[in-house]
Amino acid sequence: MKLLIVGANGTIGKAVVEEMKDTAEIIQASRSNSTIQVDITSTASIQHMFEEVGEIDALVCTAGAAHFGTVEELTPELNRIAVESKLLGQVNLVLLGLPYIRDKGSITLITGILMDDPIVKGASSAMANGGVRAFVTSSAIELPRGIRINSVSPNMLEESKEKYGPFFEGYEPVPAQRVALAFRKSILGAQTGQSYTAY
Ligand SMILES: NC(=O)c1ccc[n+]([C@@H]2O[C@H](COP(=O)([O-])OP(=O)(O)OC[C@H]3O[C@@H](n4cnc5c(N)ncnc54)[C@H](OP(=O)(O)O)[C@@H]3O)[C@@H](O)[C@H]2O)c1
Structure with missing residues (x-):
């Protein structure tokens, strides 16, 4: 199984690499410090990444x-960061x-707890x-060739407590x-259109 992980050198990405390394051939991508360089805010950069990587079984x-x-x-300008990166970047x-x-491959995207349990x-x-979650639910019913799509919504990670702790009292x-396990479930399971919570 060939697995492309975008964001592979981040806190969650590294955990997914660790979780999947014995099961899949992993291609690591991110803006810097990965085998493959990509900026998900640029469609040209995304296109270039896929041309470089070629066919895959799973995209994370x-x-x-x-x-x-x-x-x-x-x-409006500050709000565009989330639109262009987390939303449109992933879509x-x-x-x-x-x-x-x-055929029968999978896609797993990232969301987060604060969409359901708001923080200041x-x-x-x-x-x-x-x-992202709505796109996953909706696109799942029409993806071709048995391709599945899910998203993972984590709570704040233990590893990120220092960085995000004050936001998530x-x-x-x-x-x-545990978050990585939700990705494993999405990649190796049979479900589609799901939002897996890792709380
Ligand atoms: N950590 C948490 O507690 C937590 C909880 C819930 C949800 N989440 C969500 O999970 C996602 C990842 O969080 P994290 O804590 O793992 O973040 P992180 O440690 O900062 O890592 C982010 C990863 O994404 C890459 N990246 C960032 N912007 C990119 C872009 N425009 N194009 C390509 N790659 C890009 C980074 O690459 P470079 O290092 O090369 O820039 C890095 O590999 C975020 O969307 C976050 O909101 C995190």
């Missing part, structure tokens, strides 16, 4: 940025990646997460390995 995305700020502070991976995914300063990220952190 653990990349996607968003601006964290209150709604009053949020400007465009699907649209441009489909021809490269083999999380509206822009929540907007992107909700869009009272949330129970989840180990990265």
